Amino acid sequence: MSTTKKYSDLYSENFKDYFGNHKEVLTEIELNTDEYSINVDKIIEKLGISVEETFFDSHSGKYDADNHTMYINILESEQRQRFTKSHELGHFIFKHEGISEREQAPVANAKERAANQFAAELLMPPKLIVKAIEKMSADFSMTWEELDTLSDEIIISYLAEKLKVSRSAMKFRLMNLGVLSS
Known part of the structure; x- marks a missing residue:
């Protein structure tokens, strides 16, 4: 089992296209299994x-x-x-x-x-958010369905800490992805 994933695996083709002829940087950098x-x-x-x-x-x-x-x-x-x-x-x-x-x-x-x-x-690519939610599920010993019973603030705070972004940035991202309503 691989312990790393290339950054390029985390992003959609549309996002990678933004990088134009610099796309290779996303394939040169790896995310370790324990990184979020x-x-x-x-x-x-x-x-x-x-x-x-x-x-x-x-x-x-x-x-x-x-x-x-x-x-x-x-x-x-x-x-x-x-x-x-x-x-x-x-x-x-x-x-x-x-x-x-x-x-x-x-x-x-x-x-x-x-x-x-x-x-x-x-x-905050969606695949990295999902990886962090999987970690949250393991850390809290809860299924994804059980995580739904937690307050938005708990979920936002956990994900923000894992991805090293502000709570407000995470909240807006989750809203933009349709995971949270306003």
């Missing part, structure tokens, strides 16, 4: 993008396309920084030009929404 979160730093490194840790008052991060550099606000939580890195990676993948800044408040800009959606799909 995507190593976004490894993806960024393999794509040759520099990461600078810095401080921002009103932004979580920004991506400078001309210099292939992302700037991340180190004052924010690890989960927020992971999402921001994934978001900025989305700007790289979608070839957004110039400097894109990830604001802390929700934005209406189409490029920012696309980068947010990319980040959610990168960090």
